[in-house]
Amino acid sequence: MSFDDAYQALTDHDDDARWAYGTGFADPLAGVPTALPDGVDGADLAAYCLMIGDDALILSHRLQQWVTRAPELEDEMAIANIGLDLLGQARLLLTRAGEAEGTGRDEDDLAYLRDPADFRHVRLVERDDTDFGQLIARLLVFSTWRLALLDRLATSRDPVLAAIGAKGVKEVAYHREYAAGWAVRLGDGTELSHRRMQDAVDAVWPLLGELFTPHDVEVRLAAAGVAVDPASLRPEFDTVLTEVLRAATLDMPAADTAEAGGIVPVGATSPASGAVSAGGGTGGRDGRHGDELAAILAELQGLARATPGGVW
Amino acid sequence: MSAAEVAATVTDPELPMVTLAELGILRDVRETDDGVEVTITPTYSGCPAMEAIQADLVRALRTAGYARARVRTLLAPAWTTDWITESGKAKLFAAGIAPPGPAPRRAAGPVPLVLGVRDERVACPRCGEESTERLAAFGATACRELRRCPACREPFEHVKEI
Numbered sequence: 001m002s003f004d005d006a007y008q009a010l011t012d013h014d015d016d017a018r019w020a021y022g023t024g025f026a027d028p029l030a031g032v033p034t035a036l037p038d039g040v041d042g043a044d045l046a047a048y049c050l051m052i053g054d055d056a057l058i059l060s061h062r063l064q065q066w067v068t069r070a071p072e073l074e075d076e077m078a079i080a081n082i083g084l085d086l087l088g089q090a091r092l093l094l095t096r097a098g099e100a101e102g103t104g105r106d107e108d109d110l111a112y113l114r115d116p117a118d119f120r121h122v123r124l125v126e127r128d129d130t131d132f133g134q135l136i137a138r139l140l141v142f143s144t145w146r147l148a149l150l151d152r153l154a155t156s157r158d159p160v161l162a163a164i165g166a167k168g169v170k171e172v173a174y175h176r177e178y179a180a181g182w183a184v185r186l187g188d189g190t191e192l193s194h195r196r197m198q199d200a201v202d203a204v205w206p207l208l209g210e211l212f213t214p215h216d217v218e219v220r221l222a223a224a225g226v227a228v229d230p231a232s233l234r235p236e237f238d239t240v241l242t243e244v245l246r247a248a249t250l251d252m253p254a255a256d257t258a259e260a261g262g263i264v265p266v267g268a269t270s271p272a273s274g275a276v277s278a279g280g281g282t283g284g285r286d287g288r289h290g291d292e293l294a295a296i297l298a299e300l301q302g303l304a305r306a307t308p309g310g311v312w
Numbered sequence: 313m314s315a316a317e318v319a320a321t322v323t324d325p326e327l328p329m330v331t332l333a334e335l336g337i338l339r340d341v342r343e344t345d346d347g348v349e350v351t352i353t354p355t356y357s358g359c360p361a362m363e364a365i366q367a368d369l370v371r372a373l374r375t376a377g378y379a380r381a382r383v384r385t386l387l388a389p390a391w392t393t394d395w396i397t398e399s400g401k402a403k404l405f406a407a408g409i410a411p412p413g414p415a416p417r418r419a420a421g422p423v424p425l426v427l428g429v430r431d432e433r434v435a436c437p438r439c440g441e442e443s444t445e446r447l448a449a450f451g452a453t454a455c456r457e458l459r460r461c462p463a464c465r466e467p468f469e470h471v472k473e474i
Contacts, residue, residue: 078449081450086358
């Protein structure tokens, strides 16, 4: 089989497998052993995979919303590619979550059929971007954090998480480089771009605490050598952010809300964080999300829910 | 032809000038009592071509008389551009796509932060000029970046080293 270009191959025959968009994808873990590591609770592993899988899924969706709106074609492609990498990581992690919980739910069930309170991402990823600087500020902190996380996951006792970590490091290193490059260009740019980039960093900072606050599931799985204690990521994160912000001539905001478990009090400095959907001192890892998540899921899940079991 | 020989003829859907074997995506082909089992390793986690690759492999084997074929995914070790064969790199170059150099080797410790221009030399596949510049780190697919040659003034794609 040989074609002059990919498009000729696409039109050569009627083959639905080439048009597998939406639901009905092949299992991304097909043939990967599904056994759980000794002594690891399946429910805990499933919950953990949802946490870091939902982080990737929801941020991927936010990035996709920029497609056709990026300032230049090169950034259009960068944002789409970064979103695609994260979507791929989400597919693997959600599939692993379904295996670990043992209920037979697959990636589609988990992405399309869960309600907002069943999502486990940090609230950092669901906030809407009000400008390109905010996209960059969030991507910078998220990719710096996730790169440190995936790098440590590469030695997880769970072979699937280890593989996802080792693979993801190569991808997220490019995401961080892209975000850091733009942070420097805007921060060390014009007076206007500097001010807006500083505003964006200030706006994202109150949402950082949740990234480094260990959840009970993370504590148990980290002790078992399966997960990473997110508190251990802070030194690397601080080192990288200090270097990037210095190069960008930006000020590092004074403090984040680590002690508050990541929840931004109503009226805090993040203008787009939305209201906390329920009371209690817990964050996104326990299913407490802002109102913005409902809008994200309406868009993400609408078609799949309107046509249950539909494949196209 | 053996099942391995058939699988080795299947080309990549996005880079049709090279085979999956030359790209290092095709890891193993085994004829078992239960049909042919093909093992592939994805390039990037989100690579949408993986669906087409699996379908292409199964179809090629079926056409060659191997009615029962399945494709399994091997995630670890993660794919690296070091697995692209010399013939694969030569075909990429001939098609105007700069092939990857050696993948970066990392010392122990955190992934180093790259700020500003990467220190790398990628030769122009059109005129051979050795000093070219990056236009964008992300190209038409996840595995490629866009570069520009200052000598012949042409943009070209480069398969990123990972």
